[in-house]
Amino acid sequence: MSYDVDPELLPWLDMLPQVALPDYEALLATRAQQSELTGVMPTHEPVNPVDVRDTTVPGPSDAPDVPVRVYSPADRQGPVPGLVYIHGGGFVLGDLDMFHAQVLRLADELGIVIVSVDYRLAPEHPFPAPLEDCYAALEWVAEKAAELGIDPDRLGIAGESAGGGLAAATALLARDRGGPGLCFQLLGIPELDDRLATESMRDYVDTPLWNRPNAIYSWTAYLGAEPGGEDVSPYAAPARATDLSGLPPAFVTTSQYDPLRDEGIEYARRLAHAGVPTELRLYPGTFHGSSLVASAAISRRMSEDEIDALRRGLKITSSR
Secondary structure, three states: OOOOOOOOOHHHOOOOOOOOOOOHHHHHHHHHOHHHHHHOOOOOOOOOOEEEEEEEEOOOOOOOOEEEEEEEEOOOOOOEEEEEEEOOOOOOOOOOOOOHHHHHHHHHHHOOEEEEEOOOOOOOOOOOHHHHHHHHHHHHHHHOHHHHOEEEEEEEEEEEOHHHHHHHHHHHHHHHHOOOOOOEEEEEOOOOOOOOOOHHHHHOOOOOOOOHHHHHHHHHHHHOOOOOOOOOOOOOOHHHOOOOOOOOOEEEEEEEEOOOHHHHHHHHHHHHHOOOOEEEEEEEEEEOOHHHOOOOHHHHHHHHHHHHHHHHHOOOOOOO
16 A cells, blocks of 8 residues: 655655564564664653662562663652553563653653553563553552652553553553552553454555554464454453443544554544543554654654643643
8 A cells, every 4th residue: 555654754764663573583583673673762861850760569469570660750849640651562572761761751841750661571471461560560659659759649551552552451450450540541552452353454564663464463472362362351452341431531642554543543432432531633644653753743743742631631730
């Protein structure tokens, strides 16, 4: 297919990392090059002082502790909002370093405490291991809110791509387990539906960075089985959840030439229909991960929209 990609993004297409995941050997090769992928991520020099430290939190039962990175505004006065952040990578790639600059910017511009989660990756650790790691981190943040300087009534969750899907699933799990209360969820270009049946998923087989073949491998690795089966848990694929009521207000982003586009739109529609205050953004001319081209006007708008959504969702009244 041909794609009417935003003109500012076009010159970068050949310079962006090529991600092809036909099998496990290709995944291992991509992981070996992950530091190179990290090297092309946008950087951020904070205007306000931000303390950054790595630690671990108690993992799920009979599982290892979960590494996390805590970002704390050094100049905060009293409790501030908190955010659990879940990185992307198709459930099989990604780490704290790859999304460090993005999280650092959020902490810097919003003046909030952010805990970024280094969950276990598939296929070595399929569902529910990654999700349970994220939920364990959320429980720890809620339990340690006072120690972390977080206002427990203003605790949100956010993620991008597979991290957006894990954020949605963690919100579902918190609701159904009677876990920590969340005031907001930001689902950035989320991976939500293993059935791979939407129009965008069927058609976008050759889009940049992410496409249907990669999605097939991603879900197969995460589920430990062929995607689209009858017994897939809604906590693995939140698009399968039949009841979306009682979830925190949501901000959902989608990109025009992204196989994940339609499942993000549909999830936002269903959240709204379930009575959940929901905002949806569809960015024209973009593709999955096109925000790597940070200088493009559309990328700047996407970032500013997320900052604004978090400011409203976490009830931040002071400006930085």
